[in-house]
């Protein structure tokens with residue numbers, strides 16, 4: 001009896017997880033493969049444009065042939081160590097990414113275009129900006145502790 005109840009629970013959890021994944025695809029909008037992992041954010045947002053016409057971040061945030069805009073290099077080998085637990089250049093009291101806390105992560109403030117930011121909303125040549133769904137997935141990765149995954 002107890003075992004069959006456990007099996008039912010396991011099935012319910014599996015179905016629930018599948019439903020969540022489906023929802024993720026629908027909110028990912030112009031980047032249908034976007035997931036809340038660092039590798040996925042890097043490949044679909046930082047280093048790529050998308051079907052909405054949004055700029056890639058590395059159009060400006062690169063050290064190839066220039067000084068990275070805002071002192072932030074988002075190329076693949078550098079990006080994680082430039083973001084997570086690193087103080088913002090513009091607002092040094094905030095980390096660019098504060099693991100577990102999207103609302104105190106300056107990266108989120110910049111892509112949201114919040115009133116307290118220095119400079120402009122990112123990407124600087126927007127619109128188009130990141131969509132609400134893309135920002136939600138970025139926030140989720142930070143909520144999950146901003147792992148190097």
Ligand code: HEC
Pocket residue numbers: 045046055056057058059060061069070071072087088089090091096106107110111118119120121122123124125130
């Ligand atoms: C057209 C060039 C350009 C693009 C594209 C661009 N940025 Fe920027 N970014 C800048 C410049 C210039 C600054 C500094 C001036 C400002 O903030 O307006 C900056 C500053 C920043 C900062 C603040 C860094 C700090 O430590 O204070 C963050 C975070 C940032 N950008 C994230 C992004 C992200 C994420 C994207 C892609 C979604 C992006 N940017 C796309 C040019 C760009």
